[in-house]
Amino acid sequence: MQFRCFMRLVVVCLLAFLYAPSAFAQAAPSDAPDPAASEETAEQPPAVATPSTESVEPADTTRTLSFFLLGNLDGRLVDIDCRREAPVDDKGLHYARQAALYNRLVTEAKTTAEKPIALNLGDSTFPGALARYLLTSAEGAVDFAATLDQIPYTAHALGDAELGMERAQLLNFIEGATPPKLPLQAANIMCNEEGGAEAICEAVGTGPNRKPWQVVERDGLKLGVVTAIDPDVTKSIAKERAAGLDFADPKEVLPKVIEKLEQQAGVDMVVVLYHMTGDASKDDAIELASTVRGIDVLFTNRLMHSPKNPEDTATNGHVVAPVTGTYIVGANTAHTSAVTVDLNLERAAEDEPWRAVSIDSRTRQTAPLEPDAQTAKMLRDLAGLYCEDWSKPINPRLALVHPFSDEDLKTFILNVMRFSTDAEVALVNEQTFVQTDVFPIEKELSLADIFTFVPYNNKLVTVEVPGSLLAELGKRLDGPLVAAGLTKKGDKVLVNGRPIQTGRSYRVATHAFLATGGDDILPQDKIEDLRVFDPAWSDEPPTIGTLVAEVVRTADLPDDAETVDQLDPEASFPDLYRKFLWTYTGAINASFNKVSVDNPVGADGEPSYDQSQLNVNSTTQINLEGNGEVKANSRNHGWENRLLVQYAQARVAPDPNGPLADDFEETKDLIRLRSTYQYAGFRANAGGEWYVPMPFAEMQLESEFSKPKERDWHKVELTGIGGAKFQLFEPLEIKLGANARRDINQPDGETTYGLNAGYTFNRTDLIDLLGKPIQFESELEYFYNDIGASNIQELRNTNRLYFAVIDQLFFTTTFQAFLYRTDEVGEFGSNTELTVGLNYLWDETVQSF
CATH class of the missing domain: 2.40.230 (Outer membrane phospholipase (ompla); Chain C)
Structure with a gap:
């Protein structure tokens, strides 16, 4: 037995020795001429086949698709300070830096197939000051869309920031997006019988004879891109902003759209953009990707807190959905970064379908980059228009009593709200106000100061709130709520210095978003008598920012205030604790x-019964x-x-x-x-x-x-x-x-x-x-x-x-x-x-x- 094993080993070694030279010569490249090839009459060993010298095309079985993702810009394309001689410095050219990163990736791409596909996850418009300014006019909306188009997006999701705008501004944005071909998408937004929203459905591809997708091709590979929006977006926008629209369940809409993409457009792969809202976004994204088959990769603007795993608070990165194996990538980039993704694909043979096998997602900070010159020029030109129109004092004769901090302006706005409506309390969510770099405001208030700080176009309303509910809301003043007239002193809640009376109702000034159930702060079954503030000086109910600007312009402040010739956060209004x-x-x-x-009377003339009753x-x-x-x-x-x-x-x-x-x-x-x-x-x-x-x-x-x-x-x-x-x-x-x-x-x-x-x-x-x-x-x-x-x-x-x-x-x-x-x-x-x-x-x- 041992002898047979030894002989087998000897034979293997001899064969390796005989064939090794030819194998090495074939594998190792050499510039030296082959002596055997120069002798035409040289006999070749008949038992050894000469390998073919003809080139063979490698099988096309691997690919890499590159993506460039932005999400939640919030309209902050550029930081503007109109008090400076140059309102925009290089540091504030945020979108120009993001465009610079995209252009660099395009330049570095060796082939068209490697060129990154740019996608925007939505929320590009509000609450940025420049976007707020531009979208007030049709011409400005065109300029805004043209600026966004400096990064040529294959698709731009419609988010709650866009839907939360006044309808006129949203229509301006949609109209402005058409000339530069900014492709807006939201496959699960449908128009209902109420009407008035047909232009929105047309823009996102759900109108008659429209397609709610885009197809992009990379070296023969067709990629379908479709967008869905979280139906819970209705919780973060005022009801009138969603008038005429229905938000269908993405789990019901996407399978039908994917089927059409595959059958009608013949796509090889499907990418879904999912614009989300709320803290449970990670769990919701995983549920969607695990339920809907046919999604190769899902990009979302949020991949954040998961109530199931509170310690998991990653903003970006990626996860893999169970069941389907779909990759989910977060791209909450805001204005300071971008997410790049390399999606690696494989197929068994050229006639087999592609499948994603691995992914590399990276968050790239854009602050260190040099701004893109063309985009920077556009931003600076638009900033000049903004400062020319909005930076002038609203009322030069009404100076600030002292430089306003953000808390001062917040108090001033809340007091304008309650004294304009004769409300005892003004109450809003903290997100009503946007922190900016304009503070302190030194001399007078400008439109830029006001609309930068309160950019959302919320209408002012009043509601009757039970004292018991107001007492509960008062306990949340250290968190998501801010108020004027409602204070917390220890464990006591006071209304204008007085203990709250739980048995009565209070008139509260707030905005339409909260009054109609936004953020689940004001229970709809407990508040009454909702009234929209509609003054005679305005053709339509004004926004809170517009009201504040009008009060400053006309100096329409209470006559019995302590300070009437200057603006003071508190002294420009009476102390209601001192009023009856x-x-x-x-x-x-x-x-x-x-x-x-x-009681029947007996024969003796006395009552018959002696029961006490x-x-x-x-x-x-x-x-x-x-x-x-x-x-x-x-x-x-x-x-x-x-x-x-x-x-x-x-x-x-x-x-x-x-x-x-x-x-x-x-x-x-x-x-x-x-x-x-x-x-x-x-x-x-x-x-x-x-x-x-x-x-x-x-x-x-x-x-x-x-x-x-x-x-x-x-x-x-x-x-x-x-x-x-x-x-x-x-x-x-x-x-x-x-x-x-x-x-x-x-x-x-x-x-x-x-x-x-x-x-x-x-x-x-x-x-x-x-x-x-x-x-x-x-x-x-x-x-x-x-x-x-x-x-x-x-x-x-x-x-x-x-x-x-x-x-x-x-x-x-x-x-x-x-x-x-x-x-x-x-x-x-x-x-x-x-x-x-x-x-x-x-x-x-x-x-x-």
Whole structure:
């Protein structure tokens, strides 16, 4: 066995020795002439075949496609500072640097097949200042599109920045995109029956007889490019901006488009651009690529946070979709970078389909590059027009009281919003404002300052917001929300310096995006009375930026502001905490009680049954209570007026089995009018500390509809009280003071003097029951008069629970107590009453401006 193995090894070595020279000669190139080839008569070994010297074309089984991707430019093609002699410096020529990178890649390409395919993932327009300026006119839109076309895109996705523009500006952009052949795409945008959006569908290829794709060829390989937009884009744009449009599910649209691309256009590969919005973009992209077959590579403007994997926050890079193996590449380049992609393809044979086998995606920073000269010239020329039109002071006579920071301008804009609409609060999302390099603004405001800072064309609206919801929104002021008139102090939320009242509604100025459900900040089932601000000076409802510019131009500021000849973020507007907040309240309580008893009488003339329920007198009782209140409160002053009317009558049977009495008798008769003034300035200056007193003066008048039989005069009692109140906490307030009382109709009546104490627990929510609050209020007042003589003591107390039945109708339970004592009698007289009934409450709150 060992001998046979040894012999096999010897034979292998001999064969290798014999054939090695010819093999080496064939493999190694040499410039030396072949001696055998120069001797025509030389005999060739018959057993060895001479290899062919004819060239053989290599099989076309591998390719590399190159892509150049931009996404989320946000209109920031160039940084402009009109305060400089040269508004644009080289550092700010962002798009010219991106164009320079593209041109360099084109130059470096050795063949047409290697030339990169340029694709734009959308959001090229807003909120950049130059784009905002250019898209206000048709001519400017042409210039803007021509500038974008300095990079010759095969496809440009339509994103939420484009759809979020005013419809007129979007149509300008679409019209401007036509001459330089800027190919806009969105295969899942459809026009609905509402109409008015046909030009958009025509532009993106979903109109009649249009194709929502582009085909590009590289060395015989056909590549189909189609775009889809995330349907959730509707959450990030105002509803009126999407009027006439439907956003179909890409998972339903793309398979049909891909099938047509393959059958009608004969493409070899399919690229999908997916414009996305929201933090879950990575998961959404993977779901789409895993569901739709036939996508070779998917490019998206976002490849960001994944709720499933919170630690995964990569902006760009690539992932592979499960099931389909589709490559997904993120290209959130903004204005400072670009993403380049090399997609490597293979096929088994020339008649077999291509497939992507590997990918190389890289994010390239463009800041170090020299700007492309032609693009830079275009940007500088457009910047010159921008500065010429928008950098001049809107009102040269209205200077800034001090240089404005971004927070100053933000506060000024919010105050313009609320004082233009008589709203107590202005509330917007933080993204309403765009941070720029124009701050501080030194002298006057210009259109450039305003429209750069608030570039979105949002309309100003007002809505009625429940106090309970506003309190919750106030807790988010450190995060996504900013406001004027709404502040957070510790764990308290204040409206113009006052504790928020959860039981009332507030008029809030905001923009249409939030008011119609944008960012899920204002729940649509909780806000009411949406009104679009539509002033007489404008042909149509103005945007917030346009309103601010008009206010500055006309100096239309409140006359009673602290500063009227200069612009101040706060002092150009009145402090609403120092203005009266008027509250009007009306309530009616009613209850009816009827007891009927029929206890058969026996032969002895006595009731037959001894059950307690059958041994009471029949009764009919009617109780009515009316309460009207007018309050006016400001930072330093408070004025409260309250009218209470109580009246009740009853008919009672003289004996358990007898009929009811013919006449009703009064069981309650009270008219009380109270007017109170308090000074709250000391407490306000001390930061609202509970121990700082609020001096008050009060006048009470108490009377009746009819005098009782036991008294000869009609009661008209006047009481004057002076003292101090203490707000222990919201809603509990106590008071201590001195009083003087006299019944002015009492014969020989005298004024008595004494002490007064009491508390007020304002109506507040206790708990929720069946989704509705149970509310409670309580009041107690105690008088101690003619001290040392008659020692008159009087205490009155009212406690009431409310449960909402519908809207302003409440089920109520009321307990009232009245105690009275003098030394002449020596013991307390009392009246206590427990009433169950219905309460109709009406209230209205009006802020003085």
